[in-house]
Amino acid sequence: xxxxxxxxxLFAGLGLAFVLFFxxxxxxxxxxxxxxxxFAAGSVYMLGAYLTTSVIARLGASALGWTVALIAxxxxxxxxxAVAEVALLRRTYRVQDENxxxxxxxxxxxxxxxxxxxxxxxxxxxVSLPGAxxxxxxxxxxxxxxxxxxxxxxxxxxxxxxxxxxxxxxxxLLTRAAVDDREMLAVLGVNVDRLYSAVFxxxxxxxxxxxxxxxxxxxxxxxxxTTALVPAFIVVVTGGxxxxxxALLAALAIxxxxxxxALHDATLAQLTPYVVMSVVLGARALAxxxxxxxxxxxxxxxxxxxxxxxx
Amino acid sequence: MARMVGTGxxxxxxxxxxxPALALLALAALxxxxxxxxxxxLAASMIVTALTAVSFNLLFGYTGMFSFGQAAFYGLGAxxxxxxxxxxxxSFYLALGGAVLVAVVVAGASGAVLxxxxxxxxxxxxxxxxxxxxxxxxxxxxxAGGDSGLIASLPEGLNVxxxxxxxxYAMLGVASAVLAGVFVFVRSRAGLILRGxxxxxxxxxxLGVEVERRKLxxxxxxxxxxxxxxxxxxxxxxxxxxxxxxxxxxxxxLIVTLLGGVGTFSGPVVGAVAxxxxxxxxxxxxxDTLLVExxxxxxxxxxxxxxxxxxxxxxxxxxxxPRRFTSVK
Numbered sequence: 263x264x265x266x267x268x269x270x271x272l273f274a275g276l277g278l279a280f281v282l283f284f285x286x287x288x289x290x291x292x293x294x295x296x297x298x299x300x301f302a303a304g305s306v307y308m309l310g311a312y313l314t315t316s317v318i319a320r321l322g323a324s325a326l327g328w329t330v331a332l333i334a335x336x337x338x339x340x341x342x343x344a345v346a347e348v349a350l351l352r353r354t355y356r357v358q359d360e361n362x363x364x365x366x367x368x369x370x371x372x373x374x375x376x377x378x379x380x381x382x383x384x385x386x387x388x389v390s391l392p393g394a395x396x397x398x399x400x401x402x403x404x405x406x407x408x409x410x411x412x413x414x415x416x417x418x419x420x421x422x423x424x425x426x427x428x429x430x431x432x433x434x435l436l437t438r439a440a441v442d443d444r445e446m447l448a449v450l451g452v453n454v455d456r457l458y459s460a461v462f463x464x465x466x467x468x469x470x471x472x473x474x475x476x477x478x479x480x481x482x483x484x485x486x487x488t489t490a491l492v493p494a495f496i497v498v499v500t501g502g503x504x505x506x507x508x509a510l511l512a513a514l515a516i517x518x519x520x521x522x523x524a525l526h527d528a529t530l531a532q533l534t535p536y537v538v539m540s541v542v543l544g545a546r547a548l549a550x551x552x553x554x555x556x557x558x559x560x561x562x563x564x565x566x567x568x569x570x571x572x573x
Numbered sequence: 574m575a576r577m578v579g580t581g582x583x584x585x586x587x588x589x590x591x592x593p594a595l596a597l598l599a600l601a602a603l604x605x606x607x608x609x610x611x612x613x614x615l616a617a618s619m620i621v622t623a624l625t626a627v628s629f630n631l632l633f634g635y636t637g638m639f640s641f642g643q644a645a646f647y648g649l650g651a652x653x654x655x656x657x658x659x660x661x662x663x664s665f666y667l668a669l670g671g672a673v674l675v676a677v678v679v680a681g682a683s684g685a686v687l688x689x690x691x692x693x694x695x696x697x698x699x700x701x702x703x704x705x706x707x708x709x710x711x712x713x714x715x716x717a718g719g720d721s722g723l724i725a726s727l728p729e730g731l732n733v734x735x736x737x738x739x740x741x742y743a744m745l746g747v748a749s750a751v752l753a754g755v756f757v758f759v760r761s762r763a764g765l766i767l768r769g770x771x772x773x774x775x776x777x778x779x780l781g782v783e784v785e786r787r788k789l790x791x792x793x794x795x796x797x798x799x800x801x802x803x804x805x806x807x808x809x810x811x812x813x814x815x816x817x818x819x820x821x822x823x824x825x826x827l828i829v830t831l832l833g834g835v836g837t838f839s840g841p842v843v844g845a846v847a848x849x850x851x852x853x854x855x856x857x858x859x860x861d862t863l864l865v866e867x868x869x870x871x872x873x874x875x876x877x878x879x880x881x882x883x884x885x886x887x888x889x890x891x892x893x894x895p896r897r898f899t900s901v902k
Binding site for chain 1 (some may be wrong): 633639686691692693694696697698700701704705708712819820824827831861862863864865866867868870871874875878
């Protein structure tokens, strides 16, 4: 393999990895803090892609159109998420029942997908990139798609943003405290309800951002829901439920390996997530861990994670 | 048999649990004499849905294992039945038996890992299993026909175009036998142990129950039931596409079970009939069944978590328990 091919595939893989990480990070955040496995993440991703086609149809595939899409779509979908959290999930926290919550998010995903069919129909749509992002830049003989580079930069920004948000802000401090002891936080005068809504909205918004970024990469169709969910679930399980660092590493491993596998065979590339997951889970089982989760925002039994803030 | 039938209250409980399903099966047997083939085909699709839901209910309702991948075994049942008939020239019933065996073996192998996962990972990975099999069906054109699907070579006696009622009664007969078997199982000691695991896995373990082995067993049993559903679907659809592995089939089993009554024997059967009717009549107004099914699911979770069966029982209302779908660990 020449250096140019190597660099080209590595960049394509990083681009894949960050799109995967957006949805997985949203799932992890919501699971870690609210204890809800959000099945609607797939339909939210699809909604992000469809709304992008609307925005671009109105404003054109210009720099302006894409800037608006990148900002307005995740924010609008996040607002929808906050509404859904208040209307559906809020009443379920008192009796912690992860199955009921999963079912509620499943119902939500049906409603979103149904609304998409109602509004956009079942035909697929496409959007094009602004002219400035077509084509590529040269690096050591490799042609890097400008769009992929933008995706990677955005991915890095969001990753750093999540980390700073969780570990360097007061909101992040409270979020981590809510994982440890929701009641105590409420007693201390923190509006936990509002915090939960905000966390759910951010998680949903991250998924929608992934949808915006994937929109120009192929047909925007009702298949997007499944194509987003399966790899995102695999990334989350491979990285350890609620574990952000684990999810990032898993997304990077899967994205990059998938990109190199695609050099040989497209089918093999699509199997990569399953292979990586099997290897990681197998290795973890062989290492003799009793639980399947690494340390994370929330440990398997819903108890605060070992070594987290409250001592 | 004596222990199963019991006396007094036990017998009444058994009748209340099995009665609605039995009544629906009796109605189903009479249907072709009074209704057109359109309704017979609708009832045939309900039979298939009911089996998938019974399979889901065995795991979730009785054992507390939330599988979101029963489509995996439904689809395996459909493909294996069609393949065994086409490639191995087996008769339909032998092929169906073979398909059940395939599903049970796959469930045994995958379940050995899956039943040890924490509950949320179990949900996600059963889902991933069905997606993996769908991918496999799409990418093995020589074996499974790829995207264009696999045409089943059905004998004339079981051709739905030639003889709707013959096919319908074949499906109803097989489904009734499976339902009877499941009824005996869930009311047996083994079924009781599963409910014990659902209520308190730790206590069951302390009492000497091998929880993982029991879970693996019911996972394989449920896979077999779902495979019968998939195998029977071959009769009415005649072609098997990769979308037999679609997660909406797993979700449908969940919706139907909840609508009918989770953890009850008749629930999935009642739910399959109810959702079948809703989809059939709403389908005349709109093609957007996703929206309709989403609303049904939402309404059941929020308003009637115990389902229709609870409402049929005298003196019990729609709401009330279960407040939780998750057992106390």
